[in-house]
Amino acid sequence: MNLTYSPIEGKSRGYRIMVAILGVMVAVLVASYLVAYLEGFQVWGISNAVPWGQLITLDIYFIGLSAGAIVVSGLSYVLRREEYKPIGRIAVLMGLLIFTGAMVCVLVDLGRPEKFWRLFMYGYLNNMTSMFVLNSIWYGGYILLMLVYLWLVMENKTRLAMIIGTIDVLWAIGVHSFTGAIFGLIGTREILASPIKPFEFIAVALTSGTALLTLVVVAAFKFSNRNIDKKVILSLGRLLSFIIIVLLVMVFFDKLTHIYFPDREGVIFLFTGPYWWLFWCFQVGMGIIIPLIILFHPRAGRSIKGIIIASVSVVIGVLGERAALVIPGTAQVQQLYPGNIEGVWGTAGAFPITLWETTLTLGIVALVVLLFVLSLKYLPLLPVSESSEASEVSEASEAAKNTVPASGG
Protein backbone atom coordinates (compact mmCIF):
# COMPACT_ATOMS: atom_id res chain seq x y z
CA MET A 1 0.00 0.00 0.00
CA ASN A 2 1.56 3.25 -1.13
CA LEU A 3 0.30 6.27 0.72
CA THR A 4 1.03 9.90 0.12
CA TYR A 5 0.68 12.19 3.10
CA SER A 6 -0.23 15.83 3.14
CA PRO A 7 -0.65 18.55 5.75
CA ILE A 8 -4.06 20.06 6.28
CA GLU A 9 -4.63 23.51 4.82
CA GLY A 10 -5.49 25.17 8.09
CA LYS A 11 -6.73 28.41 6.59
CA SER A 12 -10.37 28.25 7.55
CA ARG A 13 -11.97 30.37 10.24
CA GLY A 14 -12.63 27.41 12.50
CA TYR A 15 -9.02 26.39 12.52
CA ARG A 16 -7.84 29.90 13.27
CA ILE A 17 -10.33 30.35 16.08
CA MET A 18 -9.21 27.07 17.58
CA VAL A 19 -5.54 28.05 17.41
CA ALA A 20 -6.38 31.40 18.96
CA ILE A 21 -8.30 29.80 21.84
CA LEU A 22 -5.49 27.35 22.48
CA GLY A 23 -2.98 30.19 22.33
CA VAL A 24 -4.91 32.09 24.99
CA MET A 25 -5.00 28.97 27.15
CA VAL A 26 -1.24 28.60 26.82
CA ALA A 27 -0.89 32.24 27.90
CA VAL A 28 -3.06 31.38 30.91
CA LEU A 29 -0.69 28.51 31.60
CA VAL A 30 2.26 30.88 31.71
CA ALA A 31 0.35 33.31 33.92
CA SER A 32 -0.81 30.65 36.36
CA TYR A 33 2.67 29.25 36.61
CA LEU A 34 4.03 32.70 37.36
CA VAL A 35 1.44 33.05 40.12
CA ALA A 36 2.48 29.72 41.60
CA TYR A 37 6.14 30.59 41.28
CA LEU A 38 5.79 33.98 42.93
CA GLU A 39 3.29 33.00 45.61
CA GLY A 40 4.62 29.53 46.33
CA PHE A 41 2.67 26.32 46.02
CA GLN A 42 0.22 27.51 48.66
CA VAL A 43 -2.01 28.56 45.74
CA TRP A 44 -2.36 24.90 44.76
CA GLY A 45 -4.34 22.17 46.46
CA ILE A 46 -1.28 20.25 47.62
CA SER A 47 -0.23 20.05 51.24
CA ASN A 48 2.11 18.02 53.40
CA ALA A 49 -0.64 15.41 53.62
CA VAL A 50 -1.20 15.18 49.86
CA PRO A 51 2.14 16.32 48.43
CA TRP A 52 1.38 15.42 44.82
CA GLY A 53 -1.66 16.83 43.08
CA GLN A 54 -3.12 17.57 39.68
CA LEU A 55 0.19 18.01 37.89
CA ILE A 56 1.61 14.64 38.86
CA THR A 57 -1.74 13.06 37.99
CA LEU A 58 -1.62 14.67 34.55
CA ASP A 59 2.04 13.79 34.24
CA ILE A 60 1.63 10.04 34.66
CA TYR A 61 -1.53 10.18 32.57
CA PHE A 62 0.41 11.79 29.73
CA ILE A 63 3.32 9.40 30.05
CA GLY A 64 0.86 6.54 29.78
CA LEU A 65 -0.88 8.03 26.75
CA SER A 66 2.44 8.60 25.08
CA ALA A 67 3.74 5.10 25.79
CA GLY A 68 0.45 3.62 24.56
CA ALA A 69 0.53 5.63 21.34
CA ILE A 70 4.11 4.58 20.60
CA VAL A 71 3.31 0.93 21.23
CA VAL A 72 0.32 1.13 18.88
CA SER A 73 2.48 2.85 16.26
CA GLY A 74 4.62 -0.27 16.43
CA LEU A 75 1.75 -2.19 14.83
CA SER A 76 2.39 -0.27 11.67
CA TYR A 77 6.15 0.23 11.68
CA VAL A 78 7.45 -2.76 13.61
CA LEU A 79 4.94 -5.50 12.83
CA ARG A 80 4.40 -3.99 9.35
CA ARG A 81 0.64 -4.36 9.50
CA GLU A 82 -0.38 -2.48 6.39
CA GLU A 83 -3.86 -1.62 7.57
CA TYR A 84 -2.46 0.49 10.40
CA LYS A 85 -0.19 2.49 8.12
CA PRO A 86 -2.52 5.50 7.70
CA ILE A 87 -2.43 6.17 11.45
CA GLY A 88 1.27 5.45 12.02
CA ARG A 89 2.60 8.97 11.67
CA ILE A 90 -0.10 10.44 13.88
CA ALA A 91 0.63 7.87 16.58
CA VAL A 92 4.33 8.69 16.68
CA LEU A 93 3.66 12.43 16.72
CA MET A 94 1.10 12.00 19.52
CA GLY A 95 3.64 10.04 21.52
CA LEU A 96 6.21 12.79 21.19
CA LEU A 97 3.95 15.76 21.88
CA ILE A 98 2.11 14.22 24.79
CA PHE A 99 5.37 13.22 26.36
CA THR A 100 6.61 16.78 25.98
CA GLY A 101 3.51 17.85 27.90
CA ALA A 102 4.35 15.31 30.60
CA MET A 103 7.82 16.76 30.99
CA VAL A 104 6.34 20.27 31.30
CA CYS A 105 4.13 18.90 34.11
CA VAL A 106 7.09 17.51 36.04
CA LEU A 107 9.14 20.64 35.57
CA VAL A 108 6.50 23.05 36.81
CA ASP A 109 5.68 20.73 39.70
CA LEU A 110 9.19 21.04 41.14
CA GLY A 111 9.49 23.43 44.06
CA ARG A 112 12.79 24.70 42.66
CA PRO A 113 12.54 24.07 38.91
CA GLU A 114 15.81 25.90 38.23
CA LYS A 115 17.64 23.00 39.86
CA PHE A 116 16.15 20.28 37.61
CA TRP A 117 19.56 19.70 35.99
CA ARG A 118 20.60 17.92 39.16
CA LEU A 119 18.55 14.96 37.96
CA PHE A 120 20.95 14.52 35.06
CA MET A 121 24.27 14.63 36.94
CA TYR A 122 24.53 10.87 36.98
CA GLY A 123 26.32 9.50 39.97
CA TYR A 124 27.93 12.84 40.77
CA LEU A 125 25.32 15.21 42.15
CA ASN A 126 22.39 12.87 42.14
CA ASN A 127 21.37 9.68 43.82
CA MET A 128 21.26 6.69 41.51
CA THR A 129 18.91 4.73 43.77
CA SER A 130 16.13 7.25 43.24
CA MET A 131 13.42 6.24 40.80
CA PHE A 132 13.32 9.83 39.56
CA VAL A 133 16.95 9.63 38.49
CA LEU A 134 16.50 6.27 36.79
CA ASN A 135 13.49 7.74 35.07
CA SER A 136 15.50 10.72 33.88
CA ILE A 137 17.54 8.20 31.86
CA TRP A 138 14.38 6.54 30.53
CA TYR A 139 12.64 9.83 29.75
CA GLY A 140 15.63 11.51 28.13
CA GLY A 141 16.32 8.51 25.92
CA TYR A 142 12.64 8.23 25.11
CA ILE A 143 12.41 11.78 23.77
CA LEU A 144 15.50 11.29 21.62
CA LEU A 145 14.23 7.98 20.29
CA MET A 146 10.84 9.46 19.45
CA LEU A 147 12.43 12.37 17.58
CA VAL A 148 14.54 9.99 15.49
CA TYR A 149 11.59 7.66 15.02
CA LEU A 150 9.33 10.49 13.85
CA TRP A 151 11.96 11.74 11.45
CA LEU A 152 12.44 8.25 9.99
CA VAL A 153 8.73 7.65 9.45
CA MET A 154 8.33 11.10 7.92
CA GLU A 155 11.15 10.31 5.52
CA ASN A 156 9.62 6.89 4.74
CA LYS A 157 12.81 5.08 5.71
CA THR A 158 10.88 1.95 6.59
CA ARG A 159 13.80 -0.32 7.38
CA LEU A 160 15.48 2.05 9.80
CA ALA A 161 12.08 3.01 11.18
CA MET A 162 11.47 -0.63 11.99
CA ILE A 163 14.73 -0.89 13.94
CA ILE A 164 14.34 2.39 15.83
CA GLY A 165 10.62 1.70 16.23
CA THR A 166 11.33 -1.64 17.86
CA ILE A 167 13.75 -0.03 20.30
CA ASP A 168 11.30 2.78 20.95
CA VAL A 169 8.38 0.45 21.64
CA LEU A 170 10.47 -1.53 24.12
CA TRP A 171 11.78 1.71 25.59
CA ALA A 172 8.23 3.03 25.97
CA ILE A 173 7.31 -0.07 27.94
CA GLY A 174 10.38 0.53 30.11
CA VAL A 175 9.46 4.17 30.56
CA HIS A 176 6.04 3.35 31.81
CA SER A 177 6.96 0.44 34.02
CA PHE A 178 9.56 2.60 35.73
CA THR A 179 6.95 5.33 36.09
CA GLY A 180 4.83 2.71 37.84
CA ALA A 181 7.82 1.86 40.01
CA ILE A 182 7.87 5.45 41.33
CA PHE A 183 4.64 4.54 43.11
CA GLY A 184 4.80 0.78 43.44
CA LEU A 185 8.08 0.79 45.32
CA ILE A 186 6.94 3.12 48.10
CA GLY A 187 6.50 0.44 50.73
CA THR A 188 5.00 2.66 53.38
CA ARG A 189 1.91 3.79 51.42
CA GLU A 190 -0.47 0.89 51.36
CA ILE A 191 -2.42 2.04 48.31
CA LEU A 192 0.68 2.70 46.25
CA ALA A 193 2.87 -0.20 47.28
CA SER A 194 2.54 -3.12 44.91
CA PRO A 195 5.00 -5.18 42.89
CA ILE A 196 2.38 -5.41 40.16
CA LYS A 197 2.21 -1.62 39.72
CA PRO A 198 4.76 -1.41 36.85
CA PHE A 199 2.81 -4.01 34.87
CA GLU A 200 -0.48 -2.38 35.73
CA PHE A 201 0.97 0.88 34.41
CA ILE A 202 1.85 -0.77 31.10
CA ALA A 203 -1.70 -2.08 30.76
CA VAL A 204 -3.16 1.32 31.67
CA ALA A 205 -0.83 3.00 29.15
CA LEU A 206 -2.00 0.67 26.41
CA THR A 207 -5.70 1.15 27.16
CA SER A 208 -5.55 4.94 27.38
CA GLY A 209 -3.10 5.25 24.49
CA THR A 210 -5.17 3.09 22.18
CA ALA A 211 -8.38 4.84 23.17
CA LEU A 212 -7.00 8.34 22.65
CA LEU A 213 -5.35 7.35 19.38
CA THR A 214 -8.69 6.00 18.15
CA LEU A 215 -10.40 9.27 19.02
CA VAL A 216 -7.71 11.47 17.49
CA VAL A 217 -7.59 9.41 14.31
CA VAL A 218 -11.37 9.41 13.89
CA ALA A 219 -11.56 13.15 14.55
CA ALA A 220 -8.57 14.14 12.42
CA PHE A 221 -9.69 12.04 9.46
CA LYS A 222 -13.31 13.04 9.69
CA PHE A 223 -12.79 16.76 10.05
CA SER A 224 -10.21 17.00 7.32
CA ASN A 225 -12.58 15.06 5.06
CA ARG A 226 -10.37 12.05 4.71
CA ASN A 227 -11.59 8.50 4.71
CA ILE A 228 -10.35 5.83 6.98
CA ASP A 229 -10.93 2.15 6.60
CA LYS A 230 -13.55 1.07 9.12
CA LYS A 231 -11.52 -2.06 9.75
CA VAL A 232 -8.68 -0.06 11.34
CA ILE A 233 -11.01 1.40 13.96
CA LEU A 234 -12.67 -1.95 14.58
CA SER A 235 -9.35 -3.65 15.12
CA LEU A 236 -8.26 -0.86 17.46
CA GLY A 237 -11.48 -1.54 19.35
CA ARG A 238 -10.69 -5.25 19.60
CA LEU A 239 -7.17 -4.42 20.78
CA LEU A 240 -8.67 -2.08 23.39
CA SER A 241 -11.08 -4.70 24.71
CA PHE A 242 -8.27 -7.22 25.03
CA ILE A 243 -5.99 -4.86 27.00
CA ILE A 244 -8.83 -3.76 29.27
CA ILE A 245 -9.34 -7.39 30.27
CA VAL A 246 -5.62 -7.69 31.07
CA LEU A 247 -5.90 -4.50 33.12
CA LEU A 248 -8.99 -5.78 34.92
CA VAL A 249 -7.18 -8.95 35.94
CA MET A 250 -4.22 -6.96 37.24
CA VAL A 251 -6.32 -4.47 39.20
CA PHE A 252 -8.41 -7.30 40.62
CA PHE A 253 -5.44 -9.27 41.90
CA ASP A 254 -3.65 -6.16 43.13
CA LYS A 255 -6.62 -5.16 45.28
CA LEU A 256 -7.34 -8.76 46.27
CA THR A 257 -3.78 -9.17 47.53
CA HIS A 258 -4.17 -6.07 49.64
CA ILE A 259 -7.58 -6.99 51.02
CA TYR A 260 -6.99 -10.69 51.62
CA PHE A 261 -4.38 -10.23 54.30
CA PRO A 262 -5.75 -8.63 57.49
CA ASP A 263 -3.61 -5.52 56.98
CA ARG A 264 -6.22 -4.00 54.71
CA GLU A 265 -6.72 -0.39 55.80
CA GLY A 266 -5.32 0.96 52.56
CA VAL A 267 -7.79 -0.78 50.28
CA ILE A 268 -10.67 -0.02 52.61
CA PHE A 269 -9.68 3.65 52.52
CA LEU A 270 -9.59 3.56 48.75
CA PHE A 271 -12.92 1.73 48.45
CA THR A 272 -14.92 3.60 51.08
CA GLY A 273 -12.87 6.68 52.01
CA PRO A 274 -13.51 10.22 50.81
CA TYR A 275 -12.08 9.37 47.37
CA TRP A 276 -14.15 6.26 46.74
CA TRP A 277 -15.68 7.84 43.65
CA LEU A 278 -12.28 8.20 41.98
CA PHE A 279 -11.82 4.47 42.23
CA TRP A 280 -15.33 3.15 41.67
CA CYS A 281 -16.76 5.68 39.21
CA PHE A 282 -13.65 6.51 37.19
CA GLN A 283 -11.13 3.72 37.47
CA VAL A 284 -13.54 0.79 37.58
CA GLY A 285 -16.70 2.25 36.05
CA MET A 286 -15.49 4.40 33.18
CA GLY A 287 -12.08 2.84 32.77
CA ILE A 288 -13.07 -0.82 32.76
CA ILE A 289 -16.73 -1.80 33.04
CA ILE A 290 -18.49 0.63 30.67
CA PRO A 291 -16.00 0.17 27.81
CA LEU A 292 -16.04 -3.61 28.25
CA ILE A 293 -19.85 -3.69 28.07
CA ILE A 294 -19.83 -1.55 24.94
CA LEU A 295 -16.99 -3.38 23.23
CA PHE A 296 -18.48 -6.80 23.86
CA HIS A 297 -21.98 -5.74 22.89
CA PRO A 298 -22.77 -7.58 19.65
CA ARG A 299 -23.87 -4.44 17.82
CA ALA A 300 -22.22 -1.51 19.62
CA GLY A 301 -18.85 -3.25 19.69
CA ARG A 302 -18.82 -3.44 15.90
CA SER A 303 -19.86 0.11 15.18
CA ILE A 304 -17.57 3.10 14.96
CA LYS A 305 -19.86 5.03 17.28
CA GLY A 306 -19.69 2.35 19.95
CA ILE A 307 -15.92 2.25 19.82
CA ILE A 308 -15.75 6.03 20.05
CA ILE A 309 -17.96 6.07 23.14
CA ALA A 310 -15.91 3.29 24.71
CA SER A 311 -12.72 5.21 23.94
CA VAL A 312 -14.05 8.44 25.44
CA SER A 313 -15.00 6.48 28.54
CA VAL A 314 -11.53 4.95 28.80
CA VAL A 315 -9.74 8.27 28.26
CA ILE A 316 -11.73 9.91 31.07
CA GLY A 317 -11.68 6.85 33.29
CA VAL A 318 -7.92 6.48 33.10
CA LEU A 319 -7.43 10.13 34.10
CA GLY A 320 -9.55 9.34 37.16
CA GLU A 321 -7.55 6.18 37.71
CA ARG A 322 -4.37 8.24 37.86
CA ALA A 323 -5.96 10.61 40.35
CA ALA A 324 -7.20 7.60 42.35
CA LEU A 325 -3.58 6.56 42.69
CA VAL A 326 -1.90 9.89 43.42
CA ILE A 327 -4.40 11.52 45.77
CA PRO A 328 -5.84 8.79 48.05
CA GLY A 329 -2.45 7.08 47.88
CA THR A 330 -0.92 9.80 50.00
CA ALA A 331 -4.05 11.14 51.71
CA GLN A 332 -4.47 8.00 53.77
CA VAL A 333 -3.35 8.50 57.37
CA GLN A 334 -0.34 6.39 58.21
CA GLN A 335 -0.83 4.28 61.31
CA LEU A 336 1.97 5.25 63.67
CA TYR A 337 0.81 3.82 66.97
CA PRO A 338 -2.11 1.54 67.91
CA GLY A 339 -5.25 3.66 68.22
CA ASN A 340 -6.73 6.71 66.54
CA ILE A 341 -4.57 9.73 65.94
CA GLU A 342 -6.55 12.71 67.18
CA GLY A 343 -6.92 16.09 65.54
CA VAL A 344 -5.47 17.26 62.28
CA TRP A 345 -2.74 14.62 62.22
CA GLY A 346 -5.30 11.84 62.16
CA THR A 347 -7.55 13.30 59.47
CA ALA A 348 -7.24 12.01 55.94
CA GLY A 349 -5.54 14.56 53.72
CA ALA A 350 -7.85 16.81 51.73
CA PHE A 351 -7.13 17.87 48.20
CA PRO A 352 -9.15 20.93 47.20
CA ILE A 353 -9.41 21.81 43.51
CA THR A 354 -7.85 25.24 43.27
CA LEU A 355 -8.02 27.82 40.51
CA TRP A 356 -4.36 28.24 39.64
CA GLU A 357 -3.54 24.56 39.69
CA THR A 358 -6.51 23.80 37.45
CA THR A 359 -5.70 26.56 34.94
CA LEU A 360 -2.12 25.35 34.86
CA THR A 361 -3.25 21.78 34.20
CA LEU A 362 -5.69 22.83 31.49
CA GLY A 363 -3.03 25.09 30.02
CA ILE A 364 -0.62 22.19 29.64
CA VAL A 365 -3.33 20.15 27.92
CA ALA A 366 -3.96 23.13 25.62
CA LEU A 367 -0.25 23.40 24.89
CA VAL A 368 -0.14 19.78 23.74
CA VAL A 369 -3.28 20.17 21.61
CA LEU A 370 -1.92 23.39 20.12
CA LEU A 371 1.35 21.73 19.15
CA PHE A 372 -0.67 18.89 17.67
CA VAL A 373 -2.94 21.01 15.48
CA LEU A 374 0.00 23.13 14.34
CA SER A 375 1.87 19.97 13.42
CA LEU A 376 -1.11 18.83 11.36
CA LYS A 377 -0.81 22.06 9.42
CA TYR A 378 2.93 22.11 8.90
CA LEU A 379 3.83 18.43 8.66
CA PRO A 380 2.45 15.85 6.23
CA LEU A 381 0.86 13.50 8.74
CA LEU A 382 -2.46 12.45 7.30
CA PRO A 383 -2.67 10.29 4.21
CA VAL A 384 -4.33 11.67 1.12
CA SER A 385 -7.16 9.43 0.09
CA GLU A 386 -8.61 9.50 -3.41
CA SER A 387 -12.00 10.76 -2.41
CA SER A 388 -10.83 13.59 -0.22
CA GLU A 389 -8.56 15.58 -2.49
CA ALA A 390 -11.29 17.68 -3.96
CA SER A 391 -12.98 18.80 -0.77
CA GLU A 392 -10.04 18.95 1.59
CA VAL A 393 -10.58 22.41 2.92
CA SER A 394 -14.28 22.85 3.07
CA GLU A 395 -15.31 25.49 5.53
CA ALA A 396 -17.70 23.32 7.43
CA SER A 397 -15.27 20.52 8.04
CA GLU A 398 -12.62 22.85 9.35
CA ALA A 399 -15.06 24.50 11.71
CA ALA A 400 -16.09 21.11 12.96
CA LYS A 401 -12.45 20.33 13.67
CA ASN A 402 -12.92 22.37 16.80
CA THR A 403 -14.00 19.23 18.49
CA VAL A 404 -10.54 17.67 18.17
CA PRO A 405 -9.25 19.14 21.42
CA ALA A 406 -12.41 18.21 23.21
CA SER A 407 -12.11 14.58 22.33
CA GLY A 408 -8.39 14.50 21.94
CA GLY A 409 -7.34 16.23 25.11
Place this chain on the structure above:
Amino acid sequence: MVIDLDKCVGCQGCTIACKEENNIPYGSPQEQRQRRELYWNRVIAVSDGEYPTVRIEFISMPCMHCEDAPCVIVCPAKATYHRDDGIVIQDFRRCIGCRYCIVACPYGVRSFNFKDQQEEEYHCPDLPPDRVSRGPWPFPQRVRGVVEKCTFCFHRIDQGLQEGKRIGIDVVPACVEACPTKARTFGDLDDPDSEVSHLLATRGSFRLKEELSTHPKVYYLHG
Protein backbone atom coordinates in the same frame (compact mmCIF):
# COMPACT_ATOMS: atom_id res chain seq x y z
CA MET B 1 17.25 10.06 71.16
CA VAL B 2 15.12 8.38 73.77
CA ILE B 3 11.65 9.69 74.66
CA ASP B 4 9.98 8.48 77.83
CA LEU B 5 6.25 8.27 77.13
CA ASP B 6 5.52 7.86 80.85
CA LYS B 7 6.96 11.30 81.50
CA CYS B 8 5.59 13.12 78.45
CA VAL B 9 2.61 15.33 79.30
CA GLY B 10 1.94 16.46 75.73
CA CYS B 11 2.70 20.14 76.41
CA GLN B 12 4.19 20.69 72.93
CA GLY B 13 7.15 22.42 74.56
CA CYS B 14 9.48 20.51 72.26
CA THR B 15 7.54 21.66 69.18
CA ILE B 16 7.80 25.30 70.22
CA ALA B 17 11.42 25.05 71.30
CA CYS B 18 12.24 23.51 67.94
CA LYS B 19 10.47 26.32 66.14
CA GLU B 20 12.39 28.91 68.14
CA GLU B 21 15.75 27.26 67.72
CA ASN B 22 15.52 26.49 64.04
CA ASN B 23 13.68 29.61 63.01
CA ILE B 24 10.65 27.69 61.78
CA PRO B 25 7.73 29.95 60.95
CA TYR B 26 4.41 29.64 62.71
CA GLY B 27 1.50 29.06 60.37
CA SER B 28 -1.97 30.49 60.55
CA PRO B 29 -4.72 28.24 61.97
CA GLN B 30 -5.94 27.77 58.43
CA GLU B 31 -2.52 26.62 57.26
CA GLN B 32 -2.40 24.26 60.18
CA ARG B 33 -5.74 22.74 59.20
CA GLN B 34 -4.62 22.49 55.59
CA ARG B 35 -1.45 20.72 56.75
CA ARG B 36 0.80 23.36 55.26
CA GLU B 37 2.52 24.56 58.41
CA LEU B 38 6.15 23.63 58.82
CA TYR B 39 6.86 21.28 61.70
CA TRP B 40 10.19 19.73 62.48
CA ASN B 41 8.81 18.24 65.65
CA ARG B 42 5.21 17.54 66.51
CA VAL B 43 3.28 15.79 69.22
CA ILE B 44 0.41 13.56 68.20
CA ALA B 45 -2.28 12.35 70.56
CA VAL B 46 -3.36 8.76 70.01
CA SER B 47 -6.55 7.53 71.66
CA ASP B 48 -7.50 3.93 72.08
CA GLY B 49 -10.86 2.60 73.25
CA GLU B 50 -14.23 4.18 73.99
CA TYR B 51 -15.25 6.31 76.95
CA PRO B 52 -14.96 5.46 79.86
CA THR B 53 -12.21 2.94 79.10
CA VAL B 54 -10.15 5.21 76.96
CA ARG B 55 -6.42 5.63 76.92
CA ILE B 56 -4.59 8.62 75.45
CA GLU B 57 -0.95 8.50 74.55
CA PHE B 58 1.15 11.48 73.52
CA ILE B 59 3.79 10.60 70.97
CA SER B 60 6.35 13.29 70.37
CA MET B 61 7.75 12.91 66.90
CA PRO B 62 10.97 14.43 65.66
CA CYS B 63 12.55 12.95 62.54
CA MET B 64 13.36 9.32 63.35
CA HIS B 65 16.76 9.58 61.62
CA CYS B 66 16.33 6.05 60.31
CA GLU B 67 19.38 3.89 59.75
CA ASP B 68 17.77 2.72 56.50
CA ALA B 69 15.91 5.87 55.59
CA PRO B 70 13.37 5.63 52.74
CA CYS B 71 13.77 9.36 52.11
CA VAL B 72 17.50 8.95 51.50
CA ILE B 73 16.84 6.16 49.03
CA VAL B 74 14.29 8.12 47.01
CA CYS B 75 15.83 11.61 47.04
CA PRO B 76 17.00 12.22 43.48
CA ALA B 77 19.30 15.14 44.25
CA LYS B 78 21.30 13.83 47.23
CA ALA B 79 19.64 16.60 49.19
CA THR B 80 18.81 14.13 51.94
CA TYR B 81 21.73 12.07 53.12
CA HIS B 82 23.28 10.47 56.17
CA ARG B 83 26.04 12.33 57.92
CA ASP B 84 28.89 10.26 59.28
CA ASP B 85 27.34 10.40 62.73
CA GLY B 86 24.06 8.98 61.41
CA ILE B 87 21.99 12.16 61.37
CA VAL B 88 19.75 12.39 58.30
CA ILE B 89 20.24 15.89 57.00
CA GLN B 90 18.30 17.92 54.45
CA ASP B 91 20.38 20.25 52.30
CA PHE B 92 18.16 23.10 51.10
CA ARG B 93 20.60 24.15 48.43
CA ARG B 94 20.40 20.76 46.75
CA CYS B 95 16.68 20.09 47.19
CA ILE B 96 14.74 20.43 43.94
CA GLY B 97 11.36 20.32 45.68
CA CYS B 98 9.97 17.16 44.08
CA ARG B 99 8.39 16.04 47.39
CA TYR B 100 9.15 12.38 46.73
CA CYS B 101 10.63 12.13 50.24
CA ILE B 102 7.34 13.29 51.77
CA VAL B 103 5.57 10.48 49.93
CA ALA B 104 8.20 7.95 51.00
CA CYS B 105 8.55 8.93 54.67
CA PRO B 106 6.67 6.41 56.86
CA TYR B 107 6.42 8.88 59.74
CA GLY B 108 5.22 12.02 57.99
CA VAL B 109 7.87 14.16 59.64
CA ARG B 110 8.77 16.12 56.54
CA SER B 111 7.30 19.47 55.59
CA PHE B 112 7.32 21.33 52.33
CA ASN B 113 7.78 25.09 52.41
CA PHE B 114 4.78 26.38 50.52
CA LYS B 115 5.44 30.13 50.51
CA ASP B 116 7.89 32.91 51.18
CA GLN B 117 7.85 33.27 54.91
CA GLN B 118 7.56 36.71 56.41
CA GLU B 119 10.84 37.86 57.71
CA GLU B 120 9.67 40.04 60.54
CA GLU B 121 8.19 37.11 62.39
CA TYR B 122 11.62 35.76 63.15
CA HIS B 123 13.15 38.87 64.57
CA CYS B 124 12.05 37.97 68.03
CA PRO B 125 13.13 40.75 70.36
CA ASP B 126 13.63 38.44 73.29
CA LEU B 127 16.21 35.97 72.08
CA PRO B 128 17.45 33.43 74.57
CA PRO B 129 20.58 34.80 76.26
CA ASP B 130 22.86 32.11 74.91
CA ARG B 131 21.95 32.91 71.32
CA VAL B 132 24.85 35.35 71.03
CA SER B 133 27.39 32.82 72.19
CA ARG B 134 26.11 30.21 69.76
CA GLY B 135 26.65 32.38 66.71
CA PRO B 136 24.29 32.78 63.80
CA TRP B 137 21.30 30.59 63.24
CA PRO B 138 21.82 27.76 60.84
CA PHE B 139 18.77 28.93 58.91
CA PRO B 140 18.55 32.70 59.05
CA GLN B 141 16.31 32.75 56.02
CA ARG B 142 13.84 30.25 54.64
CA VAL B 143 14.01 29.06 51.05
CA ARG B 144 10.62 28.47 49.53
CA GLY B 145 9.91 25.35 47.49
CA VAL B 146 12.09 22.91 49.38
CA VAL B 147 11.43 20.19 51.91
CA GLU B 148 12.48 20.66 55.53
CA LYS B 149 12.92 18.39 58.47
CA CYS B 150 14.43 17.92 61.91
CA THR B 151 18.24 17.90 62.02
CA PHE B 152 18.72 16.81 65.64
CA CYS B 153 20.07 20.38 66.00
CA PHE B 154 23.27 19.41 64.24
CA HIS B 155 24.55 22.97 64.58
CA ARG B 156 24.55 22.62 68.34
CA ILE B 157 26.27 19.24 68.16
CA ASP B 158 28.92 20.44 65.72
CA GLN B 159 29.70 23.50 67.79
CA GLY B 160 29.72 21.48 70.99
CA LEU B 161 32.20 19.01 69.51
CA GLN B 162 34.44 21.88 68.41
CA GLU B 163 34.43 23.28 71.90
CA GLY B 164 35.10 19.87 73.39
CA LYS B 165 31.79 19.60 75.18
CA ARG B 166 30.13 16.31 76.00
CA ILE B 167 27.26 15.53 73.62
CA GLY B 168 24.14 14.51 75.48
CA ILE B 169 25.23 16.11 78.74
CA ASP B 170 26.48 19.61 77.99
CA VAL B 171 25.00 19.88 74.54
CA VAL B 172 21.54 18.62 73.60
CA PRO B 173 19.02 19.50 70.89
CA ALA B 174 16.62 22.34 71.68
CA CYS B 175 13.65 20.01 72.22
CA VAL B 176 15.57 18.00 74.81
CA GLU B 177 16.68 21.17 76.57
CA ALA B 178 13.14 22.55 76.67
CA CYS B 179 11.28 19.45 77.87
CA PRO B 180 9.86 20.35 81.31
CA THR B 181 9.47 16.75 82.43
CA LYS B 182 12.85 15.61 81.12
CA ALA B 183 11.10 13.00 79.02
CA ARG B 184 13.69 13.31 76.28
CA THR B 185 17.26 12.14 76.48
CA PHE B 186 19.87 12.63 73.81
CA GLY B 187 23.18 10.88 73.35
CA ASP B 188 25.32 8.45 71.44
CA LEU B 189 23.57 5.11 70.96
CA ASP B 190 26.89 3.45 70.07
CA ASP B 191 28.45 4.46 73.38
CA PRO B 192 27.51 1.83 76.01
CA ASP B 193 28.15 4.33 78.83
CA SER B 194 25.84 7.04 77.51
CA GLU B 195 22.61 7.76 79.27
CA VAL B 196 20.52 6.70 76.30
CA SER B 197 22.22 3.32 76.19
CA HIS B 198 21.67 2.97 79.91
CA LEU B 199 17.97 3.81 79.59
CA LEU B 200 17.50 1.37 76.73
CA ALA B 201 19.26 -1.37 78.64
CA THR B 202 17.17 -0.94 81.78
CA ARG B 203 13.74 -0.08 80.44
CA GLY B 204 11.37 -1.57 77.92
CA SER B 205 11.42 0.36 74.67
CA PHE B 206 9.97 0.34 71.19
CA ARG B 207 10.34 2.24 67.97
CA LEU B 208 7.62 3.41 65.61
CA LYS B 209 6.79 1.12 62.70
CA GLU B 210 9.61 -1.26 63.46
CA GLU B 211 8.09 -3.74 61.04
CA LEU B 212 9.27 -1.58 58.16
CA SER B 213 12.91 -2.22 59.08
CA THR B 214 13.86 1.42 58.77
CA HIS B 215 15.71 1.15 62.13
CA PRO B 216 14.74 4.52 63.58
CA LYS B 217 17.17 6.10 66.01
CA VAL B 218 14.38 7.55 68.14
CA TYR B 219 13.33 5.12 70.87
CA TYR B 220 10.26 5.36 73.06
CA LEU B 221 10.24 4.10 76.64
CA HIS B 222 6.99 2.68 77.83
CA GLY B 223 6.01 1.03 81.08
